Amino acid sequence: MWFTLNICLYLSFNYISATFISDSCQLQGRFKLNGMYQVGDFIIGGLFEVQHLKVFPELTFRTEPELPQCEEFYMASFQQALTMVFAINEINKNNDLLPNITLGYQIYDNCLRLGVAFRAAISLASGTDEFFSDLKCTGPPPVIGIVGDPGSSQSIAISSVLGLFRVPMVSYYATCSCLSNRRKYPSFFRTIPSDAFQVRAMIQILRHFGWTWVGLLYSDDDYGIYAAQSFQHEMQLFGGCVAFSEILPYDNNHRDINRIVGVIQTSTAKVVVAFSTDLSSLMDELLSQNVTGRQWIASEAWTTTPVLQTPQYLPLLGGTLGIAIRRGQIQGLHDFLIHLHPDNNPKNSTIKIFWEKMFGCKFEAVDEQQEQGGTKCSGQEDLSSTETAFTDVSELRASYNVYKAVYALAHALHDLMQCEEGRGPFSGNKCASITNLKPWQLVHYLKKVNFTTGFGDSVSFDENGDALAIYDVMNWHPRSDGSIVVRTVGVVDEGAATGKVLTLDEDALYWNFETKKPPQSVCSESCPPGTRLARRKGFPVCCFDCLPCGDGEISNTTNSPECFMCPDEYWPSPKNYHCVPKEVEFLSYEDPLGISLTTASLLGSSFCAFVMVIFAHHRNTPVVRANNSELSFLLLLSLKLCFLCVLLFIGRPQLWTCQLRHAVFGISFVLCISSILVKTMVVIAVFKSSRPEGKSAPIKWFGSTQQRGTVLALTSTQVAICTVWLSTASPTPHKNNQYIRSKIVYECTIGSVAGFSVLLGYIGLLAVASFLLAFMARKLPDNFNEAKFITFSMLIFCAVWMTFVPAYVSSPGKYAVAVEIFAILASSFGLLVAIFAPKCYVIILHPERNTKKAIMGRSTQKK
Secondary structure, three states: OHHHHHHHHHHHHHHHHHHHHOOOEEOOOOOOOOEEEEOOOEEEEEEEOOOEOOOOOOOOOOOOOOOOOOEOOOHHHHHHHHHHHHHHHHHHOOOOOOOOOOEEEEEEEOOOOHHHHHHHHHHHHHOOOOEEOOOOOOOOOOOOEEEOOOOHHHHHHHHHHHHHHOOOEEEOOOOOHHHHOOOOOOOEEEOOOOHHHHHHHHHHHHHHHOOOEEEEEEEOOHHHHHHHHHHHHHHHHHOOEEEEEEEEOOOOOHHHHHHHHHHHHHOOOOEEEEEOOOOHHHHHHHHHOOOOOOEEEEOOOOOOOHHHOOHHHHHHHOOOEEEEEOOEOOOOHHHHHHOOOOOOOHHHHHHHHHHHHHHOEEOOOHHHHHHOOOEEOOOOOOHHHOOOOOOOOOOEOHHHHHHHHHHHHHHHHHHHHOOOOOOOOEHHHEOOOHHHOOHHHHHHHHHOOEEEOOOOOEEEOOOOOOOOOEEEEEEEEEOOOOOEEEEEEEEEEOOOOOOOOEEEOHHHOOOOOOOOOOOOOOOOOOOOOOEEEEEOOOOOOOOEEEEEOOOOEEOOOOOOOOOEEOOOOEEEOOOOOOEEEOEEEOOOOOOHHHHHHHHHHHHHHHHHHHHHHHHHHOOOOHHHHOOOHHHHHHHHHHHHHHHHHHHHHOOOOOHHHHHHHHHHHHHHHHHHHHHHHHHHHHHHHHHHHHOOOOOOOHHHHOOHHHHHHHHHHHHHHHHHHHHHHHHHOOOOEEEEOOOOOOEEEEEEOOOOHHHHHHHHHHHHHHHHHHHHHHHHOOOOOHHHOHHHHHHHHHHHHHHHHHHHHHHHHHOOOHHHHHHHHHHHHHHHHHHHHHHHHHHHHHHHHOHHHOOHHHHHHHHHHHO
8 A cells, every 4th residue: 555655646746846847747757568559539448467477576776676577478368358459349330339439448467466557557547648738637538447457456456546536447357345345446346246246156055055064265365355254254144154264375385285285184174165366286285185075166266267177186176166257258259369460569569479479489589589499470370270268269257247348338438428418417417528528427427337238148337336246157077088177057146037046957067076966064964853953162153962852842943043842732743843732631431441440330330230139139038138128229229329430530521520420429428338337327226126135225216217317318418518519619621731741631620629628528437437336346246247247348448548548649640530430449349349248148159048047046046
């Protein structure tokens, strides 16, 4: 930047000095620049990288600086310069575009050096006339605009100065995104998309193949640094990560190159993105160390370069994917190129240099050359017989951008000339004066340029001076001779009408891997649905672990950052990637446990019926008639109800079953226990009445009517309890997901804990009373031994229901219901077997003992 400032101060000082000393300006010096020139009404300047200046002359500041000598002629770059000449000649022949106006050109070679490029730009802006006497600065400027510079660094420096004077520059190859800053570069335009667009195009490719873990290499210049910054920013937005980021040494230092090779070799990234114009030294070192198996992504700077497309690089670079600027076709360019001939105009020195490089001859000082076997150039050599990058028009990319840049300036000038006085865009509705044209006036029209080339591409500029973002996607394929051919396999078009930015012909892609498929380049494999992504501490965001979702949680997307809870009535699928309705659990008739309990219930009910049939058939026998056969039948009926009430506990809970199950259970058991209690009381009463001292005859006061009344009264009390309970806090069906989170336990809530407790407590009270009475009567004479059976049955009953409470509380879900059913069945079977089995045994197996004499025998003997 100091160099730029010194040039400006120097020019300003000379201008002021000349103003005070003389009425005319004199050119103080002339840069030795190779170029091409053609006179015209308006001159368009051009800057091209035709040759390469390897060694810049040393600046001692003790003598006048030596003029640089450029070397290494680039045929492709010279074709680009000639494309500008062709476009201007084509415009001059076009009667519809700029009629009656002849365009000229002044083209300079920048030798790939900023110093040379800046000298050339200053020469274009200031002109090359030796003397200039019109100090009022009327007439057209030395150049109305400049096509170039192709380098980003050169364009930044030149546009920083010429932008102050609003001299329009239309670059065809400078891609640095920094040049889109209109405050710094107000008159800069370009027909190649910005690196910001290029980076987005490359991100589209990475996204398409799922490459989120990539290495980054970039050159140590404005192009590489700004592209790398933009790439890293876009990678963050995309969700990818840069595994390593290395600056390629400007001087190709072997130590730095070797270190970078080591980084590439040790990295797990299989994809490497490179923003550079010179990768030869790096590729040579990679080949020498046999570092292959990488997928290279090329920026437009080296996608189509022929330097790396040789057989030796095929194992390393075969299959490379790259972004290339839009290829176009220019009708008539090939004929124009092969009919080029040199002339004697010193301003066309570049053509002579080209001729000498192409045919290996010399125009001057041939005596020494002829002695060494050299030849003299005639200028009539035939270019049509040559095959070089100069005559190859099959891949017109940069040249096509040059063509569009020239036409953009021509269309801007044409629109300026079409202005109608009084309707102009400038202050006072004025139009620009052709005889006193100002560069900034052309910038106004350049912003509004919009035309279509003969190839069918639309050319216009956005508010930043950038062209439409269209790229070709290139793939490096092997030739039969082992070399590399670059083929178009897709396009990236941000302005596509279909909305599909990237279009790829995947069948045409060549992959330089054994699998012949695209590689995987990720730090961590994607987390499948059913897992969540957990970042690794100290690693980039692309490096993570996949943790399974917890109980009740799901994730239904790849790389989900967190898991989500299922709704209350849903539970994760086995792989935790979607919610499914929870299994509703209840004791059903189809369940093996339900089938077993139902079978036991029906068997118990059948046994009761069977005993009732036996008792009914032998109703007149002493065993049945003893101790009030009516109570025996009532007891059997209540036991049958106890067995059958179990069926209300099985099946899908409904309101009516929930209300009836405990009520029927409570009433049935109270009826059963009250019948036993009364039977026990009858046994005691009969025993006391049969004793000689039993003068009060209590049995007379506790006859059948009193027995029935007692059973009815005790049972009615339970009925009252159930009525109050059901009317105040009735049990209802309830879906409980607290027992087992993965299931819904469909159960009956008890409604009121107090009501249920009173119901059970009342049953327990009667059972304890029955047990105590039977226990006191256990030592009665044998002919009244039913008290022993009652004692044993009540002992079983109490034991069962005492163990029921802790088992019921600790059992989850349907098993709590099963525990309650088991308690009902166990106690019912205990009562049935303990009380009625001995009687049935006598009735069926020993009918000889079923007589009054047999029953009264022992008592008679004792008497």
